[in-house]
Every structure is written in C-alpha cells, then in structure tokens.
Amino acid sequence: MTNTQATAAAGLPPFLAGVLVESGSDKADLLAHDPPAFDTTMAAEVALRFYGVSGTIKPLSAEKDANFLIVLPTGEEALLKVTNAVEDRGVTDMQTAALMHLASADPTLPVQRICASLNGNASETVTAADGQNHVVRLMTYLGGTILSSATATPGLHHALGDFLARVTLGLRGFFHPAAGHVLQWDIKQAGQLRPLIRAVQDADLRNRLEEALDRFDAMIVPRLPHLRAQVVHNDFNPHNVLVNAPEATHPIGLIDFGDMVHTPIVCDLAVACSYQIGEGADPLRQVCAMVAGYSGKLPLEHEEVALLPTLIRLRHATTLAIGAARAQRYPDNADYILRNAAASLRGLDALDRLGDAAAINALHAAAGTE
DSSP: OOHHHHHHHTTOOGGGTTTTSOTTSOOOOGGGSOOOOOOHHHHHHHHHHHHOOOOEEEEEOOSSSEEEEEEOTTSOEEEEEEOOTTSOHHHHHHHHHHHHHHHHHOTTSOBOOEEOOTTSOSOEEEEOTTSOEEEEEEEEOOOSEEGGGSEEOTTHHHHHHHHHHHHHHHHTTOOOGGGGOOOTTSGGGGGGGHHHHTTOOOHHHHHHHHHHHHHIIIIIGGGGGGSOEEEEOOOOOTTTEEESSSEESSEEEEOOOTTOEEEEHHHHHHHHHHTTOOOSSOTTHHHHHHHHHHHHHSOOOHHHHHHHHHHHHHHHHHHHHHHHHHHHHOGGGHHHHTTTHHHHHHHHHHHHHHOHHHHHHHHHHHHTOO
C-alpha cells in the first residue's frame, strides 16, 4: 500500500499524503505504528542479558516507544528504553551521541547518562515478540516533578532560561550526520505546514495561520542563513523539564531528546518561550524572565531577539497545524492529539493583543539588547 493509499484508508484527504512523514525519509508517522511489543518479562530478560542488571520493573507511559523503570536492589533507578522500530536509526544514534557529548562537555548538567552494555556498546538491538527489531538503551533515571504539574515560584523562569542556555552551550560543537534531517517540528521548516493547515476547521484560524506562514516566507526565510545555528534540544516544553518540587524554584532535569535537530538557536529558545506565555496585561512576564536567564548565560544577538515574537507564533502555528492534520487522521485519538491546541491559540491571541512592537521592546529589555 502506498502512502497515499494508506492515508486515504485512514480517512485523510490525498492532499495530506506524505505531510505527516519526515521529509527526506520513507519513515511513516510514528503515531501510525504500535509501540514495541515488549512487556515487563521481556524487558527484564533484555536488561539482564545485555546489561547484567535486575530488579523491580515497571512500565512507563510513552507515546511511541516502550519505556521501563528498573529499581535495582540497591535502590538505584535506571530507564530501559526500547525505541520504536520505524524510528530512523541515524536519528536514534544522534540522540545517544548527544547525551554522551553532554556528559563530557558539562558533567554537572542534569540529563540522562547512557549506560554501556556488557558488550561495551551504547545501544543494542533486540527482537520483539512480533519479530520487529528495536534499538535498546539503558539510561540513568531522572526523578523529580514534571514542570507541567508544578507551580512556579519567583525566579523559576529565570532559572529555566539559564538551564536551556547551558544545554545549548553543552551541545555547541556537537554534530552528527542525522542532525540535518528534516523535522516538521523544527520552526525553520514552517513553510511545509501549508498542506496541513487545510485540515484546520475554523476558517478564521486557518487564515491567521496562513498569514503567519506568509510572514515566515517574507521575514524569516531570508534571514535563516545569517542566524547562529547548531544542534539543539528543540523541545523544552513543560512535560520534558523536571523541577525540584511541586512549588518549583529551579529545574533539576531535562528529558526526551527525540526532536533534536540542527537549526538556529533562537528557534530552540522560541519553542521554550511558546509554552510560557501568560494571560492578562503582561503575558510576556514569564517569557521575559526566561529570556533574561538565557541571555545571562548565552548572550543573544539583536536580530535574534527581534525575531522571537514571529518565531513563537510559528511554533504555535506548527502545533495547531500538525494537531489538526493528525486529529483528522486519527479521530479516535483526537482529544489527546489536540491537548495543546487551546494553549497555542491562547498564545497567538496574547501576542496579537500585545502587538509586535511592544513584544520586541520587552524582549530587548529582558535580553539587554535594546
């Protein structure tokens, strides 16, 4: 069955065929594939055979992989990650190599560490019950409170910006052949969202997203070659950041390097900022605190700050467009797929009410680039 045939069978119009696939790859949308056929018994066998560890094993929720928490007899915790068989092996290897690079570049940075197998490898390949081959890695386990479940105390957002800058600085100089892969969640790929926007049901919102892409073509595309770029985390969202307590004062961990890509560093910052837009008279208060913390560790350039509001809009446009297309393709899972849509729409509304001039002035003041 071709991609177009499979898409039509799933109820998605032919014009969306291929837009849920990573460009430059024949890898299908991971949501269209079941997670690895692994249970706790198989995970225990793999952990013992390849890593020589055993203990209490508990499955963890995951969107596309199979993850297991292993509590060793010593009380130490480890994460066994069984990667989806359809994920590009080069991208998986890049994530592994990046974590190993960070361990060397900034040993105190709280990210997961890769544990070598008994064979001395950073990963192993195993076969699941359904015959599919999967990359398996054992990592240290990071505990803490998920930022999305915490309440921010004064100073948290400044600390979040500082933390993201440390991650970016830690990845400076890192490269991998898969870093140039085309990922639709990468803001610099926003031009490819146009076919997906057709799945947005609300005509007014559809027009707003089209205008955002017109602005991308006019303002961002010509400037992309002149912006500082490197491999970045690209998904600093509240579900991937761990903080110290329910009343959070500082971050203590960052997980899920699955959206890593080579892109302008300001796109990475825009992703992080997009989740911190508030409501009321000062919607950028938390964003400005994050930008101040970031620029205190990694100074921003004047042009980068000036582009931030547009890039944040594009992140919201990406969330809304991909969400609409996927919800149309997987209607039974629409509630989960669209879980971030309302927040993205609020973010767009807040930026529109504030206006670009006011937003840029506030961000320049926060970054010290007036």
